[in-house]
Amino acid sequence: MPLSTLRKRGRTLRLSTSLAVAALPLLLGIPLMYWQAATLLQNRAEKSATDTRTQLEHMLDDAARVADVVLPIAxxxxxxxxxxxRSQMTISPFSRSVNLVTDGLIYCTSLLGAYEKTEDIASYAKGQLRLMAGNVVTPDRAVLVYRQTDDQHGVLIGIDGQHLINLLQINGQEVSLQIAVGQNWISADGHVTNAPTPATSDYSTEVASSRYPFKVTAGYPPGVTLHYMQAHYQPQWLLFLILGVLAGIGTYRLSLRASSPGTALKRALEADQFIPYYQPVIDAETGIWDGVETLMRWQHPGEGLVPPNQFIPLAERLGLIVPMTRALMRHIREDFAGRAEQLPKGFHVGINITAAHCQDLQLAEECREFLAAFGPGQITLVLELTERQMIPPTAITAQLFTELRELGVRIAIDDFGTGHSSLAYLREFRIDILKIDRSFISMVDSHSLSRHLLDNILDLATRLQLDLVAEGVENPEQVQYLRQRGVRFLQGFHFARPMPAAPLFDTLRTPPTV
Structure with a gap:
């Protein structure tokens, strides 16, 4: 799977993740704001109802004081x-009328003087309070009557309904309030009904007086919470939106680092996802398997097998190729350690190296450790120099190649003829093997220039006494052409494709078809 495809899929994941993070402040903030608004509205409803109850109790306390004064004269x-x-009514801030009762008959009022009307005791809540839509004096305005009695006499104090309206309007500027006395209710519009107004359904609160038989209810119309949030929480909305944008951008930038191809390669190296695939090499003279070239593959957990041309160049640029090759050599050693005796003596294993491997002597130590896993002469290690990066001749490289040769490691130039450094390598380093690039092999049947170039390479190898390996052999005609020109070692799909260790050893047990 190309890294470009991985990047595209990663980009989709990054965008979706960043959008989810960007939405998170709002997703968390909306319930928080809703809870805050709900708590505030509930508290306001309770406070409004409590304040109304307290103030009405003060009014009734004043009415009780007046009743205490005039009851003895009833x-x-x-x-x-x-x-x-009349004098008591004048000094009372809330009383509209003072009335005397004797033997169940209202016989004297501060407004009309002598009067005669039967008292309706049953209409009073607990015999103390009565809420009326109006009376003889003010038939269209509510009145609250406070009643106080002794054995035979009583006092009725009328409180103007306007005082109740004022209480409900002042305390209910943001909440709907109602006062209930017995079966009668009064709301802020001054109407008295025998049932509460049904429009208040959110945060309904009821506060009853412990001293007088009345209660106050408070509530809001449906949907008040969202309306309140829209009207009062615009700064919070903007804050959560800004936080979301910043969080989304930050997450996207972090994910770019976390999901970059370089980071993916580092994680793959830590997870030991780079595995060896082996392509056998045949000795055309003897007709037996002579060795293998090891090719690195990325066993991606989600995308499957990733070919080397999709990640090796990037690994070289990022300086990861050395530890990746070190891990690959460990895998090869584990694959061959218990099976080397089944192979021909001197069976060669080719591993690609780059300029990065030649900057110190660590490579020699790793090759020594690799060969120590096998019997003497059992495995021949071949290091194939790739030409993507030039290996400069230095004292370090000279010592490195000397130590490698002392270990019996052979040096090959991979894809010979395609890179600018091939001839320089022949001049600077002692080379053992030339591997002819598949581009020359693929056109030997149809491209005369490729045949001439191939003949020149063969002549050069013969003069320098170098072994030749032809890569990319795919048909019998190419096999015949190469054998006629003395190319001894052949490698390509015609014989076997790259494969893991298990099928490789099955293949090596079967003689190749030349």
């Missing part, structure tokens, strides 16, 4: 006490 002739009633 039963006396109206003309003797009416002035007292």
């Amino acid at each position: 039963g006396q002739p109206c003309e003797n006490v009416v002035q007292t009633l």
Whole structure:
């Protein structure tokens, strides 16, 4: 799977992840704002109801004070006490009328003087309070009556409904309030009904007085929470939106680093995902398998097998090729350690190296460790120099190649004829093998220039006494052409494709078809 494809799929994942992170502040913030608004509205409803109850109790306390003053004179002739009633009404801030009752009959009022009307005791809540839509004096305005009695006499204090309306409007500027006395209810519009107004369904709160028989209810119309959030939480919306954008951008940038091809290669190296594939090499003279070239593959957990041309150049640029090759050599050693005795003596194993491997002497130590896993002469290690990066001749490289030769390691030039450094390598280093690039082999049947170039390479190898390996052999005609020109070692799909260790050893047990 090309790294470009991996990057495209990674880009989709990065974008979706970043968008999810960007949405997270809003997803978390909306419930938080909703909870905050709900708590605030609930508290406001409770406070409004509590304040209304407290203030109405103060009004009734004043009515009780007036009743305490005039109750002792109840039963006396109206003309003797009416002035007292009027004076008490004058000094009371809330009382609209003061009325005296004797033997169940209202006989004297501060407004009308002598009066005669039967008292309707059953209409009073707990015999103390009565809420009326109106009376004789003000038939269209509510009145709240406070009643206080002794054995035979009583006092009725009328509180103007406007005071109740004022309470409900002042305390209910943001919440709908109602006062209930017995079966009657009054709302901020001053109407008295025998049932509560049904429009208040959110955050319904009921506060009852412990001293007088009334209660106050508070509530909001449906959907108030969202309306409140829209009206009052615009800065919070903007803040969460900015946080989301910043979080999304930050996540995307971090994911670019975390999911870059370089990071993917490093993680793959840590996870030991680079594995060897082997392509056998045949000795055309003897007709037996002579060795293998080891090719690195990336066993990606999600994308399957990734070919080397998709990641090796990047690994070289990032300086990862050396540890990747070290891990590959460990895999090869494990694959061959218990099976080397089954192979011909001197069976060669080719491993590609680059300029990065030749900057110190560590490569010699790794080759020594590799060969120590096998009996003397059992395995011949071949290091194939690739030409993507030039190997400069230095004192270090000279010592490195000397130590490698002392270990019996052979040096090959891979893909000979395609790179600018091939002839320089022949001049600077002691080379044992030339591997002819597949581009020359593929055109020997149809391209005369390729045949001439191939003949020149064969002549050069003969003069320098170098072994030749032809890569990319795919048909019998190419086999015949190469054998006629003395190319002894052949490699290509005509004989076997690259394969893991298990099928490789099955293949090596079968004689090749030349």
